[in-house]
Amino acid sequence: MTTTATTTAAPAEGAKRAPVVSFRQVTKSYGAVRAVADLDLELYPGETVALLGPNGAGKSSTLDLLLGLRTPDAGGVTLFGTTPQRAIEQGRVGAMLQSGGLMEGVKVRELVKLARDLHPRGYPLDEILASAGITDIADRMVDKLSGGQEQRVRFALATAGAGDLIVLDEPTTGMDVSARQAFWGAMRGQARQGRTVLFATHYLEEADEVADRVIVLHRGRVLADGTAAEIKARAGARRIAFDLDEPVDREALGALPSLTSLEISGRTVRIQSRDADATVHALYGLGCYPRNLEVSGLGLEQAFIALTTASDASTTGSTEQEGGAGR
């Protein structure tokens, strides 16, 4: 496990408090597809957490399990120390789902009022509308909204119940840049009131701007869990590729500093490194003479692949197939 970036970063004061959300060894499969695999996860009061991962990483499944919309095959999920269903009945959770639709044939104001009244502790309607930025469209019919407006109405539904936990699944889908900024402003307002916010996204920038903790999911597992800065460092990793004339000494290469993954095919070596300068310097220090040396940056997609490769390497002992799939 030396090459995975799993650093458990529960805040110091959070460790003492009871978790808001707790996943214990949760597994969920759909047929042969494992959407969530042995997931362990805890969220603490007041955290703003981004659930980051490429499409199909298990983000939506994780949120469905968290909200009790699906039941796990194995393991347990608790919210506020009880079942998701109970926590929802107590009005402690507000959620905005990707797959969540809106009631048709009603006005925005009526719909938000409904959401407010269905929770045991809603707050004044005008405040909900204002904080979601939909006061100006309150008298429009729900069927006549644009995609971005619909998302803001969904956000209003999620916050109308003044829940302690707000869950948002890819909330900014369909929004333009200014709408996005307004949205995250509204969400920060929720977090400032002491709410725990969990949102799923595949935009690293969003996670970086808003979250104080980022959890990277891949294939239903937690690959990395830390602050946005830590995850960004991963995304900033660089890729080094070169050929060697002499026989490859896998062990020596594996001991290079700042290495996150190592891939050898024949005499071609591909490395991912957090600090390319240090790695290359040490490479020369080994007495190697790398030919066709290339150093390139990693995009977000590649960063995910880097994390995945590292994870697969540590579980299977092989570095070949996943790196091949990533090229």
Add this chain to the structure above:
Amino acid sequence: MTTLIKLEIIRALRNKKFMFFSVIYPPVLYLIIAGGADSRPIPGMQLNMGLYFMVSMAAFGAMTAVLLGNSERIAKERENGWVRQLRLTALPGRGYVAAKMAAAATVSLPSILLVLLVAAVVKGVRLEAWQWLAIAAGTWLGSFVFAALGVAIGYLATGDAVRPIAMLCYFGLAFLGGLWMPLTFLPQWAQNVAEWLPTHAYAALGTAVEGGSAPHLKDMAILAGYLLVFAGGAAWLYRKDTRKA
């Protein structure tokens, strides 16, 4: 929960097209079937065509509005994800079912009243005041059973299957329950089955009143039993619905 019931009723009233056809269709059908009939009693019964079909068309019209309207709308709401969103609130299953039934009852009441009005004005049906009231109230309350069935079907079936299943229940129950033609025209085995169907018990509420007596206890018990099963089943399905539609 009362907010949801109110909102569902407002929504039903706003849907003018659906409202118009649901209200207009039963009295028109009544006139087509019973319009030219004379006032002689139907063979094997005390009632004539005008009386018999007033009750059965009021019942049939109410059933159309609540059963077909509910099942399709609910299936659609499951598909677009509104029901998923609703499940993330503290709303209990019975609240959802109650709201849907209330909305359906809003549509069925005017259609029932219009059939009675047309019968009185066009066919010259004359009854005691209490009989009119009892028939209207009985037919309206009885429509709740089919509203609940509509909710349950909306939950059992998905997508394209909803309409055929709802139609099958609708026509099957209407025909076998004697809403289209008096049961005495059907073979004996069909009459035996019909006795236990909610549609037959439903229409029997009204025909008993027309005959001058109170509705039979057996019919009321049958309807109450079906209501319990349909509404309970619908509420259970609402809570259990973990499929991604």
